[in-house]
Amino acid sequence: MIFEEAADALVAVGRAFDARGWAPATSGNYSARLGDGRIAITVSGTHKGRLSSDDIMVLGAGDPRRPSAETALHQAIYARFPDAGAVLHSHAATSVALGKTIGDEWAIEGHELLKALPGIDTHDTTVRVPIVENSQDMAVIEAAVAPRVGEVPAFMIRGHGLSGWGRDVAEAERVVETLEWLAECALAERRFGA
Amino acid sequence: MIFEEAADALVAVGRAFDARGWAPATSGNYSARLGDGRIAITVSGTHKGRLSSDDIMVLGAGDPRRPSAETALHQAIYARFPDAGAVLHSHAATSVALGKTIGDEWAIEGHELLKALPGIDTHDTTVRVPIVENSQDMAVIEAAVAPRVGEVPAFMIRGHGLSGWGRDVAEAERVVETLEWLAECALAERRFGA
């Protein structure tokens, strides 16, 4: 993938996420691994629903702007998972609320939609999304995430949102869309009295 | 109906359902019966909010692509109901949550909107939507559905979503829109304390 393609795809993600309320204020950060191995990522402090390609920068390319404050988490995912081509961080009210009200993992079972996650081919399974505590020190978050990821390409930071990844932007978006929908469904189930 | 009309109508359904959150990730599948009796259906694995006519294929026409994993369920409906011209499967958080928290049927009564279902001409009635268990074997689902459909042109698969049909795409869409709205209303009623 060349920069222009990556930038266009990340801009489109921002618009889609913002339309669903998953990118309030300047929250959220999105990246993609380019064909040459470099990482394209959103510039810090931008409104993700109103991105243009100019708001995407390449790490290590001399761009004087500040990349997303969570750049280190993106880099750690790319380093650990050679197949990861894109990482997306959403900030949705429902999944953040879910994460604040349960323990250190979110167990999901009995949903056909689980099959939208890579490697899952039945509803008749349990998927566990790790939840780690928030910190302003990315190294602390990364240390908490490292031993716990792998089963699904996603984790949650408490009070902070969801990170999902995939081979490309489309797959990463599918992972995030799946989990945010499952959080909405969990909320509705709770209200129906389950 | 010729292929081009059917494809355009199914593409529009996908956009409308996705805008309402009824087609997360690559969920959902839509089909229509063409004038020559063949079935046009969504290709497997596509994002339903971003379909183009190229993502609709005709069964048995030599197209090498894989049709929706639930093609057999669509075919069974067309075989059983000669008047059925379109089948739509939605995947909405609220109705899926409802289906996970009740028994093997969803009884709806006292709603003017029931009249939007074919054959219903009063609010003063009870409509029962069958709910069957999910399976990765379409034959198992179909065997559970077969003896229970007919009262309304719809059924639910637990944890998996809602299927509705009609004489044409517009009527099938009306059935789905009606039932998804009624699920939303059931949720709100529950919260108001009913």
Add this chain to the structure above:
Amino acid sequence: MIFEEAADALVAVGRAFDARGWAPATSGNYSARLGDGRIAITVSGTHKGRLSSDDIMVLGAGDPRRPSAETALHQAIYARFPDAGAVLHSHAATSVALGKTIGDEWAIEGHELLKALPGIDTHDTTVRVPIVENSQDMAVIEAAVAPRVGEVPAFMIRGHGLSGWGRDVAEAERVVETLEWLAECALAERRFGA
């Protein structure tokens, strides 16, 4: 107001209401009184989010199509309130759920937004929206509505939706928008534990 203006305004209302989920399937019906005293109203059975001017007809003008099934209720409002220039019927999940879970009136108090209703100039008041039982006989609904309307230009039919009116389409839309928002707020209040 001439027909073309009325039709354009009602088409726009349909699009706005459908976008908010207040016009599922073919529900809802909208009318306006023309300058010559005749009533323009939506044709029965149309999808209100996809209206064109062709879906609006003038009563008593020889149009062979069937007007909205609730035409008699619109006519009764125009007869009783000489200032009424438009009547809009919405079908929103939240207010319908509210109406199904309370008695024969909806009392609203302490809301600044009440001032958006004609004749209300303070939040420090209580507004009562009458709720009548549903019937397939418009004369029965009208007989129940007649003695109870007047305080606010609106009433609810249980399990069926909200009717609001005003001097023109804009004012009628403001009445409906106000009450649907207040129903949403009532729902949120209920969830916050009030």
Add this chain to the structure above:
Amino acid sequence: MIFEEAADALVAVGRAFDARGWAPATSGNYSARLGDGRIAITVSGTHKGRLSSDDIMVLGAGDPRRPSAETALHQAIYARFPDAGAVLHSHAATSVALGKTIGDEWAIEGHELLKALPGIDTHDTTVRVPIVENSQDMAVIEAAVAPRVGEVPAFMIRGHGLSGWGRDVAEAERVVETLEWLAECALAERRFGA
């Protein structure tokens, strides 16, 4: 900032807020401080989702139209905070409901999104948004607000909505978007049982 820029920015805010349901009927009011120190503000009684530049007026410039009924509150903020360049008042069902069900302040803690508020650089803090009682006398509201603002650039009026400000329209919008999202999250947390 010149008038045209301010007007365009406020028109865009109205469209964005209305799309999220934060500007029902004719509620909401938005202003910006121009380069020459004058205040541009929305005309009273307009629908905020359908503003044009013509619906923005400059205070003290001889415009015969009536500015927003809450103009005095905007002016008080500009007088007290010399850096304030824009003030936005939203009217969202969730935050209004929240305000009606708690005491005289809304305490928010443990949210990464708090960092979107000016001067906050960690999630590990508690932010307190003051809530004052509603009145039809702006001087009464202003007297209640005056001793309590400053920690965050925002306050709530019970049953009436949220006011937020910033150096420019973008920052004020970020403040409002942050707090409305946090109210949505509080609602979801409540439902999840926190």
